[in-house]
Amino acid sequence: MLTVHHLGVSQSERIVWLCEELGIDYVLKRYDRVPPGRGPAPPDYKSLHPLGTAPIITDGDVVLPESGAIMEYIIGKYGAGRLAVGPEASNFADYLFWFHFANASMLPSQTGAPREGVEESPRAQFMRARSDRAWALVEARLGASAYFAGDEFSAADIIMGFALTTMRVFAPRDLSPYPNILAYLKVIGARPAYQRAMEKGDPQLTPLLS
Structure with a gap:
């Protein structure tokens, strides 16, 4: 049985959301941070895999970390390809770009950017500019397209969603611009x-949708 090991307030919300969108059978096992909120994962979560990071799934003998890998695994094995965009589609490249941009560029740009009001070193200034460019790129895309991959909702929206919402618990960003x-x-x-997904995975958290 597919088991989603969900660490509270973490990237693993993506996997819960994916399973809910696909309507597949899965077991959700929740873990609270120690201390709750922004603390690290508890020892029993870290023991699941040498990386000790969220998300992690288990499926029989399979123990798999990494958001993108998990999403491709679930879509391929349990979702019959739903929510992915295939190479025959005209928006295949758009789907691939945004699916990988989420973790390769968007999240690193946020974690490295200094908080507002903090004196910035040259490196901090570089990271802030990188973060601003990433947000500007997302804003432009969503002005030109209903969803990240095009006119239809896809897994690219799920993997990007965390970066625009819950990630702001750790890297606050005013979205008014x-x-x-x-x-x-x-x-x-x-x-x-x-x-x-949010009610099951993080019932204590009000989704950061504004």
Whole structure:
């Protein structure tokens, strides 16, 4: 049986959301941070895999970390390819770009950027500019397209969603300069599968949709 090991307030919310969108059978096992909130994963979570990071799934003898790998695994094995975009589609490259941009560029740009009001070193200035470029790119995309891969919701939206919402627990960002992102988050927040996922995975957290 597919088991999603969900660390509270973490990237593993993506996997819960994916399973809910696909409507597949899975077991959800929740773990609280120690201390709750922004603390590290508890020892029993870290023991699941040498990386000790979220997300992690188990499926029989399979123990798999990494958001992108897990999402491709679930879509391929349990989702019959649903929510992915195939190479025959005209928006295949768009799907691939945003699916990988989430973890390769968007999240690193946020974790490295200094908080507002903090004196910035040359490296901090570089990281802030990188973060600003990433947000500007997302804003432009969502002004030109309903969803990241095009006209239809896809796994690219799920993997990007965390970067625009819950990641702001750790890297606050005022979204008032980004009207396209705010409009998009209203659409995402209205999805029943997203609402179920957040209620199951992080019932104590009010989704950061504004």
